[in-house]
Amino acid sequence: MDRSENTDKPTIEPYDEPTGGWGSVKSLVEKSSQEGLLASTVWATMQRQNKPDGYQCVSCSWAKPADPKPFEYCENGAKATMWEITPKRCDRDFFARHRVSELLEWTDHDLEKQGRLTTPMKYERSLDQYVPIKWEDAFREIGEELNQLDPASVVFYVSGRASLEASHMWQLFARIYGSNNLPDSSNMCHESTSVGLPESIGSPVGTVTLEDFDACDMMFFFGHNTGTNAPRLLHWVQKARKRGAPVITFNPLHERGLMRFKSPQNPLEMISPDAGTKMSSDYYQLKVGGDVAAMTGIAKAIFALDDAAKESGGKRVLDTRFIEEHCHGFDEFEAFVRAADWEQIARCSGVPRDELEHVARTYSKAERVIANYGMGLTQHRHGIENVQMLVNLLLMRGMMGKEGAGISPIRGHSNVQGQRTVGITEKLKLIPVDKFEEFYGFTVPKEDGLDTVKACEGMLDGSVKGFVCLGGNFARAIPDTGRMEEAWRKMRLNVQISTKLNRNHLLTCEKTYILPCLGRLERDTQNGVDQVVSVEDSTACIHASYGKSEPASRELLSEPKIVAELAKATVPGRSTVPWDEWIADYGLVRDAIERAYPVDFCDFNQRMGTPGGFHRDIGACRREWRTETKKANFLTPESFDVDPDIDTTSQDVLKLITVRSNDQFNTTVYGYDDRLRGVKGTRMVILMNVEDMRRLGLTDQDRVDIETYADDGVTRRVEDYRVHEWQLPKGNCAGYYPELNALIPLWHHSRRAHVPAAKSVPVRIIKRAAG
Template sequence: MKRSENTDTPTFEPYDQPTGGWGSVKSLVEKSAQEGLLASSVWGTLARQNKPGGYQCVSCSWGKPAEPRAFEYCENGAKATLWEITPKRCDREFFARHRVSELLEWTDHDLEKQGRLTTPMKYDATLDQYVPIRWETAFREIAAELNDMDPESVVFYVSGRAALETSHMWQLFARIYGSNNLPDSSNMCHESTSVGLPESIGSPVGTVTLADFDACDMMFFFGHNTGTNAPRLLHWVQEARKRGAPVITFNPLKERGLMRFKSPQHPLEMLSPGEGTKMSSDYYQLKCGGDVAAMTGIAKAVFALDDAAREAGKPRVLDLDFIDTHCHGFEEFERFVRGSDWDEIERCSGLARGDLEHTGRVYSKAERVIANYGMGLTQHRHGIENVQMLCNLLLMRGMMGKEGAGISPIRGHSNVQGQRTVGITEKLDLIPHEKFEQFYDFTVPKEKGLDTVEACEGIIDGSVKGFVCLGGNFTRAVPETGLVEEAWRKMRLNVQISTKLNRNHLLAAQNTYILPCMGRLERDTQNGVDQFVSIEDSTACIHASLGTIEPASKEILSEPRIVVELAKATVADKSSVPWDEWLADYSKIRDAIERAYPDDFAGYNERFRTPGGFHRDIGASKREWRTQNGKANFLTPESFDVDPDIDTTSQDVLKLMTVRSNDQFNTTVYGYDDRLRGVDGTRMVILMNEADMKRLGLTNESRVDIETHADDGVTRRVEDYRVHAWDVPAGNCAGYYPELNALVPLWHHSRRAHVPAAKSVPIRLIKRSAA
């Protein structure tokens, strides 16, 4: 495979400009020119992004305000739109010119750069090429293969982009067929949230809305690169900072978005010579995986402040009324915190006691606190404990279920949270299966299905024989890349429903199909009527989305149409689902979702086009705790140890955290520049602490191979990476996802949630000889 570089001489220059500002504007103009999209109509399209009556961004899932700004999109959201509406086409002529074995040598960036897929294709092994196939033939052949296979051996994966309507039909199709194997993007990022929050507060999602951000007087950020992964959130952070609210950030890397920001929404701010708004009042670079220790230190400081207040006869720091009325498990949690040793807290977190005590003092004075977090908390062996410890910190002071306060897991992909809401899950207890059986006259399989890690295990051991993929680039997004890609070709069936070419298409199974679909921005007309779809954002609000761009090809079909045609071909006589009726009018799919989930979707069709969307029924937002004991639970961690089953004491072992550049979204790489980190022209770089470099005999000119430090008989290795000194805690290093997924063992995941522990991977560096 070609190297992920676009120059022989990559450069590394400190980037000291604010996030946003002219850097974002320049980047968008350059990307528009590269796609041949400088026409004014493109900017008219962007003007509809995240607006009432417009389309919802296909990039991040951050909230969409009822009163949008003039430009309600960020740099990465605009790049995602440009990526989708590109005039470039990956058509039948392209596939006629290239063999699959040749395309396997291309980079991920170059594959997707070919443009939109236009024609249904089938792989011909005798030619080593994809050849066109009629839609009817493809549906018939895929159905025949599926009906000749054990349903438990087939996986129905869905990426986070698919709309609620599509997702609901997709899971019904899979279950009618006989499979609960419904992994999705959430398995790889926020499953630690989906497992951890219900145990703590009885909700699988966050408790805050955009209105709470307007009212808060303090924010925490743990493990989230907001400037790259949810840039529109920076507007709310900036507004909070301007009204004097402290923002305290914990992250191993200093990320520009939570350091300085200039809003492109404000011309005077853009034209001013200053550095923009200081976004974090305090920024602490803790060790990879040091979060539980750091939060324990903050809690310990809060207990000490509460002790002092009680002795002085002053108002208590703890919210005892809230704890007594609403919580369970506080006494055990208090014993754990008070019994924790400050030396151990400092050693495991990498932070000084004074800094954590300062944080406790700031927190103790605030009245309305929001705690934001990302995959820096969830992608660890103890990801669930990280999430629950952050809940503990909020519960201590009653910062849950009141205006301006609560927990805010920042989801990544645009509708991955919503897909879980309407049934995309491998867990039977998370769906109204009895209703499905009653409504549609079929029997839901009762066995737990495969999640992402378990699907990969099945691919490797051969028990998974078919993979039907609604979007995404599965093999690049998952850990253990080498073993998964090798085993993928041994499967019987590989179906890819996609907008663009990616590496997953090139790993040909015995029967492999590419089914090109419309994107969210494109006009979806069914039965002569333009159809709306809907998505859920990170704040659990449901929004309408209407595409108006002409489809990339007359041959492509909408995602709902493809799902319906596959279902009709495969399970037509196995249920009473009115597939054709739903396809002709998507509002009837929404009626069916409301029927199955009446609490969350009451008045769905009447409400989903409301500016700002409508909020789901989140009990914890109202201090209704839908846990087994009816209380919000303090859940005490076992220890601070991030990797309990790996020896990382050796001096030459580093902990790797994978990161994204600001020129990518998930596995989609828009270019080779990471402007906010000053990396230009390469993704083949390992960012290291300078003291570690000296200790290991490395310089900025060194080239290294990287191997996983694990004694399990599997060699995991990537080659010829550049070393570069970076401001990262000693013993830690960083490099780009998804290329470094090859180093993440499949078993190295959250112990109950199975989220790949990509934020703390033990590795060794092997210095290469000079050429």
């Protein structure tokens, strides 16, 4: 079976419809039918999605309003729910019918489409099959294996879906065992934010809430495909546009969500013949990696406007009082911007000077501005500098710590931000070490652990021997896929706590286990009492989540229960953590979280059911700067070059951007169609600028191979992709994640944050011989 196609004749045609609208409705009806779900089941479940007394969406982490609409979910969120409540089962009979070597030939989509895992399984090498194992035997054997390994050689990964309760327990288990190796999803997407924002404003997360979106009079968007990655945000963008607020977007790709939108929440819009709301007042297709240059141009034009205001005696454009009272490093930043050459700015950004000056004029008239960004900023060699330069733009005009203004990193998975809040990190400085040791009577290892990149390096050099995974599809999310899959199999232990079958389960080691868990939507009953979990959204609000659906199997255990049993089997008597008491009442876990983090989680159990969630204590929201200077810092970039270590001047080298389709969320692929780009039946497509195609002797639908351009002695290549003409800046191309992760060298990452630089990968396109 072709790895990323499901039809004999894939098609790529223009799609001119708005995001949302009837296209979303039709897609959901089709997906429900494909999953074999009854309409009544889907409707009853969806009515509880993102509601104060319901469950929090297992898809993106966008904010949940206090006063939700009847349909408080987006197309991708609904698909994620259908994917979880599917009646299909990947049970012991399935594993008895299929060898692992056979399943390795299946696509990611087809693996997950088998349905929910139901039974704990152990890989039997002599059979090349998974066989059932009793829970108590699995916990005992895993504990024995872990205790034969050096804790420094074991990685404890956690995906962005795990609850705050499970995440806090997970990191305690790892540290009691003796490991700080706690990489997570943030390492692969927003670590540039987690490193960059604290240096700039003293907060690792954004400063805006939904109330700010209702009050803003302008928005920036940099490097985010909102229509696919956080569609519910489009409702707030649409409201801003309808009240006349400019929305200025910078993205190398035209993305439908920030072009046109029809709200499925609005019956009048749905029946209207018009094309929906124009979402971006201005849309600029800058070059890949041109963000710092573009922002420097805007800043340079702001200084010019401020100079003119001073000369004429008009109102200053710079917020000089804010800068003087609250900021550090302004003089160096101003010198850098004033010295920047307009010709270089335009060349590096791909945006002409007059257009950047237009943006500056628009910005200069606004009073309350929110700057939104996604992985188009963070996944670069200089991802931290990208983030900090956007903060600089806001600081120039005092757009931080005031109503309707601030920085808004749009995070990915539903609780990826919250896991950091409760201790999922390899960095000791981010956790209350003394409290953990005092509360639970154990010694936290005193060296930082491994992040994602270092964990992968450890697999390659053989120093990592065990991988214990709380959710996710790590092997597909990481770069350098070919090398990493080969290295993975050389480990001793592979433990996967999962709801669905994925590639990680098929990369078998000496000892490999699948531990199936409850999903967030399902009823979690402990000692006869239904339990509640919690998550944090991307606006730093904490929400309760109530699972009420019937479990997919009676054999399933909850994530907290699995964590507790693993800890009891592995580290008995090595701490005073009351694992059994915590499992009997998750409220006690929340009490423990509040005890460790009293400021953010004051009255946790009492406030967790607050409609709209309760907001964490983010000092920058009230102009309290928790930085070394005790000020908000202007941090000056070194240059405009986002890939300083790779020569991409050769005429046949393009910069590749990896993107997600409309029919996926993160590594989960729901289908082979990308409606918003008009791609149907395939993911093996490379989108190219027409001038680049002509220069390389290519025409639409030609078949090509794609090869990484890097002088490190490693061949990285994907084969038999379809070329398609697309509106992209010259020198840039785009294709789908995670398939194209195989082209990203492990060392090609943010210099300090170690985020894979997936938005600027140097590649060559090689035409295949006819036939």
